[in-house]
Amino acid sequence: MIQRKDTVLAKASAPEQRRFRTRFLRADDIPALLELERRQWTAEQAAGAADFRARMAAYPDLCGGAFCARTGELLSSVFAKPTHDAEWTEPGSWAQSADLGGPPQTRTRCMFGISLTSVDPGAALQLLAFYYLYLLKRGYSEIFLGSPMPGLKRHLDRHPGASVEAYARATRSGLPVDPQLRYYHGKGWRDIVAVRENYFPHEASCDYGAILKARVPLRHLALLFRLVPVPVLRMLSALAPRLAMPAAR
Incomplete structure (x- = not known):
C-alpha cells in the first residue's frame, strides 16, 4: 500500500469477474474516501478530509483510486509521496513518514506508500499494477511502505x-509467517x-510496523515506458486481476 496506515485489505472475494476503473483522485472523491476509511479503519487510524486535500494538493498524480466500472463505487485508494532512502536509516513513526511539510521533493528515485x-x-x-507501471514511467525505482503485523499480538x-x-x-x-507481510511479499x-516500535496505532500489531521495500519491476524498460500514454497504462493494469484472480464459477 495501503487507514492511512497502510494495509489490511478486506478478504472478500471478487464477485464473478468484476471490472474496475482506475484514475487519479479528485477533491469531489473525498466523501467516498471518507466512507472507505470508515469501513476499514478505526477512528484513531482513519484519515480525514484535510489529509486527503493536502495529499492531492502536494502530489495529485500519486493519489489514485479504483472504482467499480458498473456502479462507480470507490473500492480501493492509494496515496504516495516521493522520499529518500536515507529517511529509513533512523527510527520514526508513520506520521513522520507521511508528513507533507517542506518543499515538494522532485529529484528522487524513491517513493513512500502513505496508505x-x-x-x-x-x-x-x-x-497497484497501474502504479507500478506509472512509477516506472516517472523514473522511480524503489517503493517503501510501512506495514502492520496483525499476527504479532497473538x-x-x-x-x-x-x-x-x-x-x-x-x-x-x-513466505513470511505474518499474514500482512505475506500479502505484501506476494506483491513485491x-x-x-x-x-519500528510505536509506528502507528494498530492493536493486533502492538503498534509495531515493518518498513518494507520493493523494487519497481522492468526498470530496464523505464526509458521506453516514458513514451507510453497513461491511458495505455490503465488498459494494461486492467489485465492484472483477470490474470491473477480466476472468475467465480
Whole structure:
C-alpha cells in the first residue's frame, strides 16, 4: 500500500469477474474516501478530509483510486509521496513518514506508500499494477511502505518475551509467517528495511510496523515506458486481476 496506515485489505472475494476503473483522485472523491476509511479503519487510524486535500494538493498524480466500472463505487485508494532512502536509516513513526511539510521533493528515485485502503482485492491489485507501471514511467525505482503485523499480538501472547524483529523476519516455506507481510511479499515488497516500535496505532500489531521495500519491476524498460500514454497504462493494469484472480464459477 495501503487507514492511512497502510494495509489490511478486506478478504472478500471478487464477485464473478468484476471490472474496475482506475484514475487519479479528485477533491469531489473525498466523501467516498471518507466512507472507505470508515469501513476499514478505526477512528484513531482513519484519515480525514484535510489529509486527503493536502495529499492531492502536494502530489495529485500519486493519489489514485479504483472504482467499480458498473456502479462507480470507490473500492480501493492509494496515496504516495516521493522520499529518500536515507529517511529509513533512523527510527520514526508513520506520521513522520507521511508528513507533507517542506518543499515538494522532485529529484528522487524513491517513493513512500502513505496508505493503501481497499474493500476488494481485485481493485487493490489493479490499482497497484497501474502504479507500478506509472512509477516506472516517472523514473522511480524503489517503493517503501510501512506495514502492520496483525499476527504479532497473538504470537507474543503465545511466546512472552519473544523478539519482535525475529517474528517480522520469520518465514515458513519461504513466505513470511505474518499474514500482512505475506500479502505484501506476494506483491513485491520482500525486503524488510526496519522494524519500528510505536509506528502507528494498530492493536493486533502492538503498534509495531515493518518498513518494507520493493523494487519497481522492468526498470530496464523505464526509458521506453516514458513514451507510453497513461491511458495505455490503465488498459494494461486492467489485465492484472483477470490474470491473477480466476472468475467465480
